[in-house]
Amino acid sequence: MTQEANYKAELVGVFGHPVAENPTIVMQEAAFQAMNLNWRYLTIEVYPQDLADAFKGLRAMNMRGINLTIPHKVEVLKYLDEIAPDAALMGAVNTVRREGDRLIGENTDGKGFIRSLQQDVGIDPAGKKFVILGAGGAARAIGVEAALAGAQQITIVNRTPERGQALAALLNDKTATSASFVAWNSEYAIPAGVDVLVNATSIGLFPNVTEKPDIDFAAISPAMTVCDVVPNPPQTPFLLEAAARGAATLDGLGMLVYQGAIGFTMWTGLEAPVAVMHQALQAVFG
Ligand SMILES: NC(=O)c1ccc[n+]([C@@H]2O[C@H](COP(=O)([O-])OP(=O)(O)OC[C@H]3O[C@@H](n4cnc5c(N)ncnc54)[C@H](OP(=O)(O)O)[C@@H]3O)[C@@H](O)[C@H]2O)c1
Structure with a gap:
């Protein structure tokens, strides 16, 4: 019996x-190939003033979903039929999935971080004390997901007070965690009892690969898990120094892979080949 032809790409x-x-194309295409799926990931330049038309095109071409990056993560909210509750709290969407004719906005950044924490170092956020350096998009996503996953306490440490205060207030008002803000204008002394320390700033990102956050590294203990969102290079000076002090470490490459893997599953309904995706991105970052 001959199978009906289907040459249509998703x-x-x-x-x-x-x-x-x-x-992102590198890890998603590697995943599609590994799973033998006739899917394509397109890297598309969309200027700010053209986002509305781009969404008309997406709907017209029955695209199955889309990622959003700078500068569209907030503006995109206008063009969606529904926003997932965690993405609504963050006020930002990085992944759109389709349910029939409806476009649903999700944010997989914080989810990717939490999955990396659970699967790569076996840490459950519930009941833990977090310190997050930074209050931008990555910090917001991680703060919201850690709070929703039951983090007991979250301290936001940020250079610009307004952004840091706004994130701490959001977490206190909308989640069950206890959040506070610390202004970051000199070396930050990490308080005792912190379980998870996260660099959610861009300090250390290529090409500034020798930079590290201004913190008291002597306070890092083997009881702590130290995480960086910077994916390139995966081994930042921040993580290397924390590892030298005996802490378990988690790099930003893991977070990037898991947020992509969560998006893959939202789009295809299939379990993502995480190891294949990790290997593909690792090759990019060297
Ligand atoms: N691994 C992943 O999956 C993933 C996902 C998303 C983002 N990221 C990474 O996350 C990082 C931040 O991205 P974002 O979207 O959150 O950027 P963003 O919204 O621009 O926020 C940047 C944050 O870093 C702080 N910052 C930058 N330079 C600093 C410095 N020299 N000293 C002190 N604080 C500084 C900013 O402080 P102010 O508020 O004072 O300016 C702000 O809190 C980037 O490296 C990005 O690659 C990784």
Whole structure:
């Protein structure tokens, strides 16, 4: 018996500007190939003023979903039929999935971080004390997901007070965690009893690969898990110094892979080949 032909490709991708250096295609295409799926991931330059038209195009071409990167993560909220509760709290969407004709906004950044924490170092956020350096998009996503996963206490440490205060207030008002803000204008002394320390700033990101956050590294103990969101390079000076002091460490590459893996599953309904995706991105970052 002959099988009915189906040459139709399913389309997903990313809208951004600039977008040319976004490496997500490498891990998603590796996943599609590993799973023998006729899916394509397109890296698409969309200028800020064209986002509405880009969404018309996405709907017209029956694309199965899209990632959003700079500068579209907030603006995209206008063009969706529904926003997942955690993404609504963050006020930002990085992944859109389709349910029939409806476009649903999700945010997989914080979810990817939590999954990396659980699967790579076996830490359950419930009942833990977190310190998050930074209050930008990555910090917001991690703070919200850690709080929703039951973190007992979250301290936000940020250079610009307004952003840090706003994130701490959001967590206190909308989740059950106890959040506080510390202004970061000199070396930060990590308080005793912290379980998870996260660098959610861009300090250490390529090409500034020798920079590290201004903290008292002597306070890092083997009881602590120290995490970096910076994916490139995966081994930042921050993580190397924490590891030298005996802490368990988690790099930003793991978070990036898991957020992509969660997106893959949202789009395809299939379990993502995480190891294949990790290997593909690792090759990009060297
Ligand atoms: N691994 C992943 O999956 C993943 C996902 C998303 C993002 N990221 C990474 O997360 C990092 C942050 O991205 P984002 O989207 O959150 O950026 P963002 O919204 O621009 O926020 C940047 C944050 O870093 C702080 N910061 C930057 N330079 C600093 C410095 N020299 N000293 C002190 N604080 C500094 C900023 O403080 P102010 O508020 O004072 O400016 C702000 O809190 C980037 O490296 C990005 O690659 C990784």
